[in-house]
Amino acid sequence: MSEDTQLDDSSVAESQETNELPTAHEIIEKEFDKLEEKQAKEATEVPEKADKATETDSEDKPEPVVKERSPWKSWKPEAAAELEKLPENVQKYIIERQDQFHKGIEQYKEAATFAKTIDKSIAPYKEYMANLNVTPDVAFQNLLKTEHTLRMGSPQDKAEMMLKLAHDYQIDLGQLASVPYDPTVHNLKAQLDYTKSQLEASNNFRQSQEDGQIQSAIEEFAQTHEHFTEVQATMADLLERGFATDLDDAYAKAIRLDDNVFQKAQAQQQTSSVRQSLAQADQAAKAAKAVAVSVKGSPAGVNKSYTPTTTEEAVRLAMSQLGL
DSSP states (O other): OOGGGSOOHHHHHHHHHTTOOOOHHHHHHHHHHHHHHHHHHHHHHHHHHHHHHHHHHHHHSOOOOOOOOOTTTTSOHHHHHHHHTSOHHHHHHHHHHHHHHHHHHHHHHHHHHHHHHHHHHHGGGHHHHHHHTOOHHHHHHHHHHHHHHHHHSOHHHHHHHHHHHHHHTTOOHHHHTTSOOOHHHHHHHHHHHHHHHHHHHHHHHHHHHHHHHHHHHHHHHHHTOTTHHHHHHHHHHHHHHTSOSSHHHHHHHHHHHOHHHHHHHHHHHHHHHHHHHHHHHHHHHHHHHHHHHHHHTOOTTSOOOOOOOSHHHHHHHHHHHTTO
16 A cells, blocks of 8 residues: 555554544545645745755856946057056056046036137127137127117117117117008018028038048047047148048048157067067978978888978978968
């Protein structure tokens, strides 16, 4: 008989105390009740164990380490290599200062763009304002004050302002009555002025966007060209005068025009050529060794080719086989 259908001691003891033997029906009912209790208990314990196991697994399992992008990627390679050697707290401080610098620049970018727009607007009248000995800020303030009074002032304020303007600009108010006024022409002129101002604002915005893209391209170019800082003024002059077609052309020509930078660039080019030659010689030496091994291990009856006896001969042989 299985464990699930065996009688426990309590049922036997109870039947002995009462001197009554339980019937088969009563025994079966008790065993089924115990089986149901056991299954219910196991059903509640399994989810708890599963939850605990899941919690334990999640606690024990280490979180995947996500490698952050190098903050020095936009720097020159040699500078980035040195910065990455610094202690972590020092790197963090430098990055914070760099972010603060860029945020500070962003605060002035909008003001600089606005100043450019205003400067273009007053450009045709700079000489006139200089003759009047009036600065742009004073001129704008007076013009806006006059416009606001004529548009928003009381009838008395408007009349006084008109009289003042007539006096300042030597206008004969008596002749104004004979001057015809056509509202249609006036409205058309106002619409034309508004359209011209909108077109100018759109052109200024597009120019600002183009300037931003050009600046980004220049900054990216500077990161990959070591001598850019030393020749950037010459590059700008060459591009402005039409002596260079693009940044690469201007950079190459500007280096040739500066003796000191040209000598540096030539020395670096020679160093690079030497390194390349050494790399090729090393490759040739390895190839020569491989050839020497294959010659020594050739089967009997096969004519053996020349076997180098020194490293120099092996290098020469390998270079001649490679066509160098």
